[in-house]
Amino acid sequence: MSFASIKEYISAVKQGLSLQDAVWQFLDRAQKDECNAWIEIDPVLVEREIERVQKNVDLPLYGVPLGVKDNINVKGWHTTCASRLLQGFKPPFTATAVERLRKAGCVVLGKTNLDEFAMGSSTESSTFGPVLNPYDPERVAGGSSGGSACAVSCGEVLVALGSDTGGSVRQPASFCGVVGLRPTYGRVSRFGLVAFASSLDQIGPITLNVEDAKLLFDWMAGVDDRDPTTSGGNDIGLPSGKWRIGVPREYFPDGMDGRIRECVLDIAERIAKELGGNVVSVSLPLTSYGVSVYQVIGMAEASSNLARYDGVRYGWVGEEGGDFHNRIRALRTQGFGGEVRRRIVVGTYVLSAGYYDEYFIRAQKVRRLLRDEFISVFNSVDVLITPTAPTLPFKLGEKVKDPVAMHLSDVFTAPSALAGLPAMSVPGGFLDGLPFGVQIIAPPFGEERLFFVGQRIEEVRHD
Amino acid sequence: MDVEKVLKLAGLDIEGEEFLEEIKQILNHIELLKEVDVSGVDPLVCPISHSIRLREDACTSSLTVEEIASTSPQFDGRFFPAGKVMEGEL
Numbered sequence: 001m002s003f004a005s006i007k008e009y010i011s012a013v014k015q016g017l018s019l020q021d022a023v024w025q026f027l028d029r030a031q032k033d034e035c036n037a038w039i040e041i042d043p044v045l046v047e048r049e050i051e052r053v054q055k056n057v058d059l060p061l062y063g064v065p066l067g068v069k070d071n072i073n074v075k076g077w078h079t080t081c082a083s084r085l086l087q088g089f090k091p092p093f094t095a096t097a098v099e100r101l102r103k104a105g106c107v108v109l110g111k112t113n114l115d116e117f118a119m120g121s122s123t124e125s126s127t128f129g130p131v132l133n134p135y136d137p138e139r140v141a142g143g144s145s146g147g148s149a150c151a152v153s154c155g156e157v158l159v160a161l162g163s164d165t166g167g168s169v170r171q172p173a174s175f176c177g178v179v180g181l182r183p184t185y186g187r188v189s190r191f192g193l194v195a196f197a198s199s200l201d202q203i204g205p206i207t208l209n210v211e212d213a214k215l216l217f218d219w220m221a222g223v224d225d226r227d228p229t230t231s232g233g234n235d236i237g238l239p240s241g242k243w244r245i246g247v248p249r250e251y252f253p254d255g256m257d258g259r260i261r262e263c264v265l266d267i268a269e270r271i272a273k274e275l276g277g278n279v280v281s282v283s284l285p286l287t288s289y290g291v292s293v294y295q296v297i298g299m300a301e302a303s304s305n306l307a308r309y310d311g312v313r314y315g316w317v318g319e320e321g322g323d324f325h326n327r328i329r330a331l332r333t334q335g336f337g338g339e340v341r342r343r344i345v346v347g348t349y350v351l352s353a354g355y356y357d358e359y360f361i362r363a364q365k366v367r368r369l370l371r372d373e374f375i376s377v378f379n380s381v382d383v384l385i386t387p388t389a390p391t392l393p394f395k396l397g398e399k400v401k402d403p404v405a406m407h408l409s410d411v412f413t414a415p416s417a418l419a420g421l422p423a424m425s426v427p428g429g430f431l432d433g434l435p436f437g438v439q440i441i442a443p444p445f446g447e448e449r450l451f452f453v454g455q456r457i458e459e460v461r462h463d
Numbered sequence: 464m465d466v467e468k469v470l471k472l473a474g475l476d477i478e479g480e481e482f483l484e485e486i487k488q489i490l491n492h493i494e495l496l497k498e499v500d501v502s503g504v505d506p507l508v509c510p511i512s513h514s515i516r517l518r519e520d521a522c523t524s525s526l527t528v529e530e531i532a533s534t535s536p537q538f539d540g541r542f543f544p545a546g547k548v549m550e551g552e553l
Contacts, residue, residue: 092530186511199509223516231513292495299489303473310474312545314534324546325474333476341475342482346489348473349464359493364506366499371510403485404492420510444512 001025002155006212009158010062019063023050023107026065030110030156035132035141037150039070040078041110048076049107059105061219066101067151067160070111071118072203073192074098077108081194082126083116085335086315095192096227097161097203097220104219109157112147116337117306118163118196120144121171121409124400125339132396134176135434139393142172142409148206149176159216160206165197166294167388167413169204170425174388174437177427179454180206181213182413184444185420186231188217189224197301200294200417210426210454217447235448239382243277245453246381250287251412256390260436263428267438268385270460271453282377282384286370290415291407293370296350296363297418302340303347309335342403371419378443383453386412388425388437416441424450426457464490 001017003009013022023046030041053063068074071081073091080086098108115125123131123146131146133139134153141150145162149172152160162169164182173180181204188203195201205216223232247268252261272279311317311331318331333341350359377384390411399406416423421444425437438457442449464486470477509515532538 088536089534092526092533185509186513225518228515228517229509229511230516231511233513286499289496289499292493295489296493296496307474310545312535312537312543317537320537320544320546322546324548327546328474329471329476332474333478336475338482338485341478342485342489344473344475345469345486346493349469349490350493352469352472359496361506362496362499362501363493364508365501365504366496367510368504368507369499369501371507402488404488407489407492418510420512 003158005209006061006064006158006215009064013063014057019050019054023063023065023109026109026157029154030151033151033154033156035134035137035150035154036129037113037131037147037154037156039080039082039111039113039128039147042077045076046107046109053105053107056105061101061105061215064106065109065158066106067109067112067148067157068098069114069145069148069160069162071114071163071194072098072161073194074108074111077111079194081117082114082128083336083340084127084316085309085332089315093192095203096189096224098192100220101216112151112160114147115144116340117194118144118165118168119302119339119343121167121406122399123147123172124396125337127337130396133393136393139395139434140175142175142393144168145206146172149173149178149180152176152178152206152208159212161203162206163193164202164204164417165200166298166417167410169206170413170423170437170439171389171409173206173425175393175435177435178206178208179210179213179424179426180204181217181424181450182417182422183217183221183447184422186229187221187445187447189227189230191224191226195305197298198305199301200298210451210458213424214451233445236443236445237448238452243272243275244381245272245277245279246282246377246384247279248282248284248287248377248384248386250284251386256387257392259431260387260390260392263431263436264385264387264438267428267457267460271456274456274460280381282381284373284377284415286366286373287415289366290370290418291411293363293366293418294410294414295346295407296359297367299343299347300351300360301347303344303351306340306344339403367418370415374416374419374421375443383446383449384441386439386441388412388439392431392434392436412439420444422447422450424454426454427461428457429461
């Protein structure tokens with residue numbers, strides 16, 4: 001038995017299917033997973049979760065099985081960040097986003113695979129090996145939340161959480177044919193999410209449809225005293241007049257897969273028609289600098305955040321004894337994988353004396369220009385429609401040796417992350433049997449627009 | 464780039480040629496930012512339009528020492544053993 005939505009699942013559970021049986025159907029499938037989507041599945045902990053919610057049938061998300069990306073803390077479970085360096089680490093607290101979903105009735109089913117410390121676009125940098133694409137095992141599932149997107153796509157869990165720093169929820173959602181939401185920066189608490197780049201990180205839901213993403217978001221969002229950047233501000237709501245659907249030229253370049261370009265443009269036209277609005281061609285000239293800004297800021301913040309991994313207080317401790325500095329250097333060199341070490345080195349360099357203004361401050365200035373450019377375009381359009389990624393899921397190993405090519409997978413997702421905007425990837429259909437996503441970008445606090453337009457995409461897409 | 468100095472700051476050991484070549488590719492890519500005119504622009508540190516909210520300055524409960532210590536395989540009941548920090552002979 002499979003379920004197409006949270007609503008369908010809850011209705012089945014309320015009409016006679018026992019919660020135990022319902023959750024175990026997912027657990028069975030997760031335990032037989034062939035895509036390497038999971039890092040930890042513990043039936044004993046799942047049983048405890050079932051017991052916790054069992055008596056509260058009226059909970060809004062009663063017994064909904066939830067996969068949690070393994071850089072988000074859940075007390076009692078390990079958090080590895082898919083890194084050797086966090087081997088054995090069990091956090092003593094639970095992330096606010098998870099806590100809120102549990103209160104609403106969700107049952108944590110397990111922890112999903114990711115790129116090491118969420119750094120990557122293919123889940124190939126995981127110390128536990130890559131996640132395979134559910135539609136073609138020779139291709140990647142995307143990343144860094146590849147495990148969460150894959151597990152939802154395969155029906156191994158009903159919903160999952162990912163984290164999006166430069167596209168890590170949206171791009172794997174696109175590659176696995178599911179919905180992935182990156183909320184406005186500050187709408188969902190980052191407390192309990194292992195920090196990678198603090199001015200960019202956001203937790204977001206990965207689901208089978210837009211309605212489920214909205215349900216999870218509504219329960220997760222809001223002020224949290226433990227994350228001072230959170231806001232309880234109101235959504236800006238839907239536009240009052242005719243819908244103006246913006247199509248930014250720079251997101252449909254000659255170099256991308258032409259079939260994705262044509263399909264996404266067609267979908268934009270069809271939803272504009274459906275909504276009785278217009279497609280408006282707009283320009284965001286700084287788009288091509290987005291990945292470079294993201295590299296500088298993301299790597300600088302990562303080098304600072306990852307300085308805490310010293311093998312003293314938690315995780316893998318390496319060999320004991322010897323000089324402190326030598327031991328830490330050896331431990332970090334062996335404990336971090338290549339992609340993480342590369343980012344730490346570049347991040348350290350751009351923050352070092354003599355280069356700080358030249359690279360880091362300059363990148364922050366271009367970041368402001370990028371944000372201003374978006375805000376200005378939103379004076380003439382209500383949402384933007386773009387492809388989520390420039391390609392279909394690529395082959396395993398295809399980009400591993402070329403870090404810049406890998407980073408360019410984020411070309412359409414990094415700019416909105418830098419600007420702190422909400423954005424969502426919704427399945428657009430299939431090409432050559434592989435899924436591609438359509439991205440909707442809205443002004444800050446414009447999640448309602450994403451959900452509304454996303455549901456229209458679900459109606460008009462080519463299945 | 465003074466590789467040795469940066470690696471020391473980063474708390475990492477010396478790496479091979481291939482690694483350094485990959486670093487060079489990333490550095491070439493970020494050079495693109497020099498094309499953008501940023502004169503008169505203020506840096507954007509955090510992309511929020513709302514103000515940062517500070518909680519009331521009051522005591523709240525926090526994790527216990529036992530809970531925090533439980534994350535370290537080395538904690539000896541009072542300290543985290545860290546190895547010799549001073550350089551040279553004592």
